[in-house]
Amino acid sequence: MRIQVSQELLDRQLVDRDGRLVGKVDDVEFGLGADGVPYLRSLLTGPGALGQRVGGRLGRMLVLTAERFVTDRPVAPLRIPYALVTRVDSAVWLRVRADELPTSPVEEWLRRHLIDRIPGAGRASG
Amino acid sequence: MRKLLAATLGILSAVGGFVDIGDLVAAGQAGARFGMAHAWVLLLGVVAICAYAEMAGRIAAVTGRAVFDLVRERLGARMALINLVASYLVTVITLAAELGGVALALRLASGVPYLLWVPVAGIAVWVVLWRMRFPVMERVFGLAGLALVVFAVALFWLPTDWAALGRSAVTPDDSGQGWGAYWFVAVALFASTVSPYEVFFFSSGGVEERWSADDLADARFSVLVGFPIGGFLALSLIATAAVVLRPAGLSVDSLDQVAHPVVLAFGAAGLAVAALAFFAVTFGAALETGLSAAYAAAQYFGWQWGKRVSPREAARFHTVLLVSVLLGVLLLLTTVDPVTLTEYMLIISAVALPLTYLPILVVANDRTYLGDRVNGRALNLLGAVLLLVILAASIVAVPLAIGTRMGQ
Numbered sequence: 001m002r003i004q005v006s007q008e009l010l011d012r013q014l015v016d017r018d019g020r021l022v023g024k025v026d027d028v029e030f031g032l033g034a035d036g037v038p039y040l041r042s043l044l045t046g047p048g049a050l051g052q053r054v055g056g057r058l059g060r061m062l063v064l065t066a067e068r069f070v071t072d073r074p075v076a077p078l079r080i081p082y083a084l085v086t087r088v089d090s091a092v093w094l095r096v097r098a099d100e101l102p103t104s105p106v107e108e109w110l111r112r113h114l115i116d117r118i119p120g121a122g123r124a125s126g
Numbered sequence: 127m128r129k130l131l132a133a134t135l136g137i138l139s140a141v142g143g144f145v146d147i148g149d150l151v152a153a154g155q156a157g158a159r160f161g162m163a164h165a166w167v168l169l170l171g172v173v174a175i176c177a178y179a180e181m182a183g184r185i186a187a188v189t190g191r192a193v194f195d196l197v198r199e200r201l202g203a204r205m206a207l208i209n210l211v212a213s214y215l216v217t218v219i220t221l222a223a224e225l226g227g228v229a230l231a232l233r234l235a236s237g238v239p240y241l242l243w244v245p246v247a248g249i250a251v252w253v254v255l256w257r258m259r260f261p262v263m264e265r266v267f268g269l270a271g272l273a274l275v276v277f278a279v280a281l282f283w284l285p286t287d288w289a290a291l292g293r294s295a296v297t298p299d300d301s302g303q304g305w306g307a308y309w310f311v312a313v314a315l316f317a318s319t320v321s322p323y324e325v326f327f328f329s330s331g332g333v334e335e336r337w338s339a340d341d342l343a344d345a346r347f348s349v350l351v352g353f354p355i356g357g358f359l360a361l362s363l364i365a366t367a368a369v370v371l372r373p374a375g376l377s378v379d380s381l382d383q384v385a386h387p388v389v390l391a392f393g394a395a396g397l398a399v400a401a402l403a404f405f406a407v408t409f410g411a412a413l414e415t416g417l418s419a420a421y422a423a424a425q426y427f428g429w430q431w432g433k434r435v436s437p438r439e440a441a442r443f444h445t446v447l448l449v450s451v452l453l454g455v456l457l458l459l460t461t462v463d464p465v466t467l468t469e470y471m472l473i474i475s476a477v478a479l480p481l482t483y484l485p486i487l488v489v490a491n492d493r494t495y496l497g498d499r500v501n502g503r504a505l506n507l508l509g510a511v512l513l514l515v516i517l518a519a520s521i522v523a524v525p526l527a528i529g530t531r532m533g534q
Contacts, residue, residue, distance in 0.1 A: 008494075011199045011206075013191065013428055020435075024198065024428030045428065054204045062207075090189035090495050098430075104442075107429070111441035114448075118256070124436045126259040 003088060005040065013091040014045060014080070016098040023104070025092055026050040026077065042079045043092070046104060049077035069109040078102060132344045134268035135331045136352015139179070141271040141407050142414030143324035144171070145359045147227030147381075148220065148468035150404065152318065153360050154378035156311050157367025159303055162295035165361060167312045171319025172357035174512040176349055177505065178320070178483055181490040182329040183345040187337035189495050192329040193322075193486060194425035200485035209481040210426045214419055216475045217323045219467055221415040222454035225251065226464035227408030230381045235401040241459070248455035251412045255447055260334045260433045267410030272355070273403035278362035280391035286369050294368065310526045310533035313519050314469065317476035319357070320516065323418035325482065330421040334432050339499070416454075420446040469532060476523035479516045487513060 003009060005028055014022040023045035031041035047066035051059040066075050078101065080094065087093040115121050156164045182193050198206040228251070229243035254263060300308045328349075337345055366387035371378060378384055381404060388396040424431035424443045431443040458464060487509045490501045501509065527533075 011203060013195055020439075021428060021430045024426075026203070047427075050203060050427075054207055056204075058204070058207060058211075090191050107441050110445045111438050115437050115441040115444050118437070120257060121438045122436050124439075125257050125433045 003040075008088055009043070009092065012088070014043070014094060015091045016094050016096060016101075018097060020098040022080075022094065022098050022101065023078065024050070027053055029079065040082045042081050043085070044077040044079055046075065046077035047106070048075040066106055070105040075105065078104070129347065130351075131265060133348045133351040133355075134265045135328060135335065136179070136348035136350075137271065137355055138264050138268035138352075138410050138414060139324045139328040139331070140175070140353040140356025141268065141274075141359070142224075142327065142411035143175070143321045143356065144168075144319045145271065145274060145356050145363070145407050146220070146318075146411035147223050147230075147408050148465060148472065149315075149318055149360055150227070150363065150381065150384050150407070151378060151465050152311075152314060152469070152472075153363040154367045154371070154384040156315060157364035158371040158376060158378050160299070160301050160308060160311065161368040161372055162291055162364060163298040163301065163308065164312055164315055164364065165295040166298065167315045168319060168357055168361055168364070170515065171316045172353055173508075174316075174515065175320050175324060176353050177508050177512055178486055179325055179328050179349045179353060180346055181486050181501065181505075181509070182325045183332050183337070183349055184342060184499060185486070185489055185495065186329040186332035187342050187345050188339050188497070188499055190333055191495075192333050192421060192425055193325045193482065194422045196485045196489045197482060198426050200488050201481065205481070206426060209478060210422055212474065212478045213322055213326075213422055213482070216321075216471045216478070217326075217415050217419040217422070218450050218453050219457065219471045220321075220323070221412055221419065221450060222457040223464035223468040223471075224408050224412035224415055225451075225454045226458050227381070228405060228412060229458070231401055231404035231408055234381060234385070234404065235398070241461070244458045245455055247409075247412070248451050251409065251416060252448065252451045254413060255416055255451070256437065256444075260331065263413060264331065267406060267413060268352075270406035271359075271403065271410050273399055273406055274359045275362070276388055276392070276396065276399045276403060277366050278358070280388045280396065281362060281365055281369065283391040284366075284369060284387065286365075291365060291368065304530070306526065306530040307533045309522070310530045313476055313523050313526055314472045314533070316515075316519050317472045317479065317523070319360075320479065320483075321475060322479065322482040323415055323422075325486065326418040326421050327414045330417070330425070330432070334434060336434075342499075412454075416447060416450050419450045420444075473523050473527045477520050479520050480513070483513055483516055 009025050012025050016022050025043050026049040027044040029042045030038045033039050047062055051063035067073050084094050086095045186192055225247045228247035229240045232243040233240045370387035385400040388400045420443050423446045429442045430440045437444040489495055
């Protein structure tokens, strides 16, 4: 499959098999095949990868904010092997479910320390 | 009736965007100072928001991507982040102003001091955002906002000189206030009519309602009925101020004065309806701005968002929502005048406008997104001309604000 990374992949929404939103394609990672030909190895998502791409003071602030919520620094991006991608259109569709992937540490922290403590957090209002 | 219900998303988006607290006062001021001389600006703004909301709604229905998704994709990570920061600031300060408006409307109805109502308003708005179903929220506040029609009714009840009113609408005049001030008010009014959070809210609302390509007709109907109704309500606010306040030489700096024409026409009953209408539109606008701030952030970062999933599955989205409402309440408790603050925000908002509208126009022409549902030639021409107007407003906003000392 021929794909233009900067045009069709970067900054697109990552969506799991059931339509849950997983994150954005914040960066990509290339690997070098046995034959020496580079290939698209994985999609990176998370504030660590995003902060580097944004760059400058704004990017650093982004990473610092995210690092307040994690214990093991630097905050590592989530790596999604490109083989898990089924389809690329207005979003990048994955063949796995969101809960099979590691949850974002910031989401995890806020869920545990803030949102879950409010009554009604487990029910969708619709 | 079913048709009218289909339009409530458009009505609520419009009411929150340009019949909110800032406009209750700004439209009143425009009418009291310049008569109907800004009617054309409102008309142009309504055409612009209709054109762009239609595109954003169509993209949301066909692809499930809301406006800030497009902003991120087309402007890239860095420019979109700058837009996010600017939009978030503008939206949260507007949210504060709306919460202030809710408190003012409650004071108008009860006589209990305004600052006591501020935390009550904040909590009430947050509870609705936390628990109420999206379609219910949209219908209750969209339809209740229509109570503002009492201003249009008052216009018929009062001895209005329609010919003079019509003349002042077609022959713009600076009314001896200086053309700088005239254009400053024009830019502020235009910016409030096309506030970016209207398209954030409208397109995200479409995703919340699970629009698909089959709902395109409903989406278009919602745009073409909802936004013009909002425009009509805003126009009737300007007109009543022009008819009642302008001849008396009164200026508008509080909500009581905005309600004055209705009280003149209908007495205490008029005041009650006006207070209800103010409450409904400011509450609706608070919901819209609160959600828009959280939608924009969630869509920029790709977080799970929306009221369809439980809050614990969208913890970052609900945190931003909670923090935004909290910031709004805290801002008001500093006793800053929220309406003055909104006037400054409208200028910042005007500068940032192209950053939201350009990506919508570009994606509305992208066949990889929309297939054969891309813009037609006529809509592209209209969109391009309107984008030039938006660009012009964005360029002159700051020089005008400085040159006229905020329209003095």
